[in-house]
Amino acid sequence: MRIDIVTIFPEFFRVLDVSLLGRARTAGLLDVRAHDLRDHAHDRHRTVDDTPYGGGAGMVMKPEPWGEALDGILDEAEGAGETVPTLIVPSPAGEPFTQAIAAELAQLDHLVFACGRYEGIDQRVVDHYEERMPVRLLSLGDYVLNGGEVAAMAMIEAVGRLVPGVVGNPESLVEESHEDGLLEYPSYTKPQVWRGLEVPDVLRSGNHGAVAAWRHEQRIERTRRVRPDLLGDDDA
Numbered sequence: 107m108r109i110d111i112v113t114i115f116p117e118f119f120r121v122l123d124v125s126l127l128g129r130a131r132t133a134g135l136l137d138v139r140a141h142d143l144r145d146h147a148h149d150r151h152r153t154v155d156d157t158p159y160g161g162g163a164g165m166v167m168k169p170e171p172w173g174e175a176l177d178g179i180l181d182e183a184e185g186a187g188e189t190v191p192t193l194i195v196p197s198p199a200g201e202p203f204t205q206a207i208a209a210e211l212a213q214l215d216h217l218v219f220a221c222g223r224y225e226g227i228d229q230r231v232v233d234h235y236e237e238r239m240p241v242r243l244l245s246l247g248d249y250v251l252n253g254g255e256v257a258a259m260a261m262i263e264a265v266g267r268l269v270p271g272v273v274g275n276p277e278s279l280v281e282e283s284h285e286d287g288l289l290e291y292p293s294y295t296k297p298q299v300w301r302g303l304e305v306p307d308v309l310r311s312g313n314h315g316a317v318a319a320w321r322h323e324q325r326i327e328r329t330r331r332v333r334p335d336l337l338g339d340d341d342a
């Protein structure tokens with residue numbers, strides 16, 4: 107999977123060079139490239155923002171630098187005969203990002219993240235590129251960040267780890283929180299007793315059926331307690 111990120115803070119994504127996604131990049135499973143939006147602002151101050159039409163506080167990101175940056179990525183993909191990438195625009199006004207969306211995006215060959223700042227990106231950028239490629243406005247949650255970078259990083263990690271081969275043991279992706287609509291079961295490791303707290307006996311019983319049943323019940327109980335909204339009416 108190829109991932110392009112357009113941002114005024116490309117250095118923010120250097121962290122992707124380490125950890126799980128770093129190994130995936132080295133293995134050629136993920137090709138992640140950050141682009142500096144200011145490279146596409148050609149005035150002396152490399153200006154990417156301006157005052158909003160209609161007035162109001164704050165600044166809005168100018169469309170021209172975005173057009174040049176995104177055209178460059180699109181033209182390269184088209185020139186290489188690749189499938190048209192999907193444009194992901196993190197936004198407080200977006201569709202809630204979920205594990206299901208992460209799984210859907212993990213099937214694609216090429217994602218482009220447009221990380222806005224200030225009060226957002228001129229609407230005409232989304233309107234224009236909706237004519238050329240799939241565009242998804244996605245929200246990380248019902249709170250306001252200062253820009254799209256943190257949201258993009260979270261989405262890239264959630265999607266990247268689902269790309270086949272990125273996670274060493276694919277079995278570890280099964281029965282994760284939200285993977286099938288339930289939260290994950292509680293986990294334990296050695297020592298058997300820690301500060302007077304014991305590992306549940308069933309987990310040391312060697313009875314795999316009993317362990318599986320206990321874990322499933324724990325998932326339902328935890329989901330009912332913490333996230334009843336994830337359960338259907340008859341399960342809540």
Ligand SMILES: COc1ccc(Cn2ccc3ccc(-c4cc(N)[nH]n4)cc32)cc1
Nearest residue numbers: 196197198222223246247249250251253254
């Ligand atoms: C009009 O109100 C505002 C609009 C934008 C902003 C700051 N900002 C600029 C670009 C950008 C991209 C994503 C997000 C974001 C995403 C989630 N889930 N929370 N916040 C925030 C962003 C502040 C206020």
